[in-house]
Amino acid sequence: MDQAIAYLKKLPFKDVKPGLSRVEKLLAAVGHPEKTFRSIHVGGTNGKGSVSAMIASVLKAAGYRVGLYTSPHLVSYRERIQLNGDWISEKEFQHLADALMPIAEAMSDKPSQFEFLTAMSFLYFAQKKNDWALVEVGLGGRFDATNVLRPEIAVLTNVELDHTDLLGDTVAKIAWEKAGIVKLDLALVTGEEKSEPRQIIEQECASVNARLIPIEKKIERIDFDWSFQTISVEKLGFIRLKLLGGYQLQNAAIALTALQELQRFLSLSDRVIVDGLEQAQWPGRFEVVQESPYIVLDGAHNPHGAKALSDDIRRYTHKFLAGAKKYLLFGMLADKAFTQAAELLFPEFDEIVLVRPASPRALDPTLLASIASKLGKPHIICDSVSNAFSTIREKMDARDLLCVAGSLYLVGEVKEYLGYGHTTIAHQR
Numbered sequence: 001m002d003q004a005i006a007y008l009k010k011l012p013f014k015d016v017k018p019g020l021s022r023v024e025k026l027l028a029a030v031g032h033p034e035k036t037f038r039s040i041h042v043g044g045t046n047g048k049g050s051v052s053a054m055i056a057s058v059l060k061a062a063g064y065r066v067g068l069y070t071s072p073h074l075v076s077y078r079e080r081i082q083l084n085g086d087w088i089s090e091k092e093f094q095h096l097a098d099a100l101m102p103i104a105e106a107m108s109d110k111p112s113q114f115e116f117l118t119a120m121s122f123l124y125f126a127q128k129k130n131d132w133a134l135v136e137v138g139l140g141g142r143f144d145a146t147n148v149l150r151p152e153i154a155v156l157t158n159v160e161l162d163h164t165d166l167l168g169d170t171v172a173k174i175a176w177e178k179a180g181i182v183k184l185d186l187a188l189v190t191g192e193e194k195s196e197p198r199q200i201i202e203q204e205c206a207s208v209n210a211r212l213i214p215i216e217k218k219i220e221r222i223d224f225d226w227s228f229q230t231i232s233v234e235k236l237g238f239i240r241l242k243l244l245g246g247y248q249l250q251n252a253a254i255a256l257t258a259l260q261e262l263q264r265f266l267s268l269s270d271r272v273i274v275d276g277l278e279q280a281q282w283p284g285r286f287e288v289v290q291e292s293p294y295i296v297l298d299g300a301h302n303p304h305g306a307k308a309l310s311d312d313i314r315r316y317t318h319k320f321l322a323g324a325k326k327y328l329l330f331g332m333l334a335d336k337a338f339t340q341a342a343e344l345l346f347p348e349f350d351e352i353v354l355v356r357p358a359s360p361r362a363l364d365p366t367l368l369a370s371i372a373s374k375l376g377k378p379h380i381i382c383d384s385v386s387n388a389f390s391t392i393r394e395k396m397d398a399r400d401l402l403c404v405a406g407s408l409y410l411v412g413e414v415k416e417y418l419g420y421g422h423t424t425i426a427h428q429r
Helices: 002-010 021-029 048-061 090-105 113-127 171-181 195-207 248-262 270-279 303-320 338-348 365-374 385-393 408-418
Strands: 038-043 066-069 081-083 132-136 153-156 187-190 211-214 219-224 229-233 237-241 287-290 294-297 326-330 351-354 379-381 401-405
Touching: 002 090, 002 113, 021 090, 021 113, 038 048, 038 171, 048 066, 048 132, 048 248, 048 270, 066 113, 081 113, 090 113, 113 132, 153 171, 153 248, 171 195, 187 195, 187 248, 195 211, 211 248, 219 248, 229 248, 237 248, 237 270, 248 270, 287 408, 294 408, 303 338, 303 401, 326 338, 326 385, 326 408, 338 365, 351 365, 351 385, 365 379, 385 408, 401 408
Parallel strands: 038 132, 038 153, 066 132, 153 187, 187 211, 294 401, 326 351, 326 401, 351 379
Antiparallel strands: 066 081, 219 229, 229 237, 287 294
């Protein structure tokens, strides 16, 4: 697998080239594997990974062979390509790369890293004779490599400002890019309700005679702790979600609406749906990896995600952590709306530790330090995740909370530092 990783790292990563020609050429050379399985295509600014994981878990509970393709990874490239919840093996990862490398090398217009990985995933799903695949959009939608699919349905979770340097600097421009995953005569499920992006989504659906399906399920939170949140779902009763973030209620509503639409193609009992949702896991999204003291990992990396995380921190503090100190380990990428995200999140914490994520797009933490200063928040800058943890842990009592946020790259670094790999580690008390 080392050779595959070395090759991936040579491919263009930061420079995104619009168009589907490169991935189409890769797929054509190996017999169009993307045409051999049924798929659900999931896009949106936030929540697309969680929605994909929920739907995949339900289909697995129903007895189907289900692939899951997501990005970015937290710890290993292998986690991007899964079958029934298991990562692709190192051996299979290398074999797929070996099959595609000569094709890519012969192309005058070399594929990007993401395009190459997309072709790998589709070839893997075809080889494994998948029944279904949940495929998460990488960036945008209209010109994303995954948009070569003709899915049974598409899902667009929401539209917020993110990747403005590539997708446009207004919600309207971003909505146009994301709504590009809609296909002729198919259905698009969306949780987006804001008038401006919703109007653009409606126009895109009308232009290809696609049915636009809004979320319908009414969901209410009944209770929550550090392991589950119990929700009440119309006609399904109580469900104990392992996914803890408050935003997961909206994601569950989107997933349930998509599953309802899938009933046109297959039969899913209420019991299977409940079991599948209760088994769903998605790391790095309000993931509690330790108790006493509490450590929470959340990939919030834009203002919308920061607002959702701040709401959850307040909710848990009010119920469980009265009088406890709250620490934030934070780092962002330079192409994100870091000022707005920091201003939403920093006020919820007693002390902030800033680091530079391991990415060439990482933001200089001194810019975040100036925001913390303006907000009157105690803060320090550390040169590594290990030094940050040493600094924070010396100060924490058993009931205190550490939250890691700002970038999925940072969350991945922390998971690797803590030794959390393939599966979520059981709570440590």
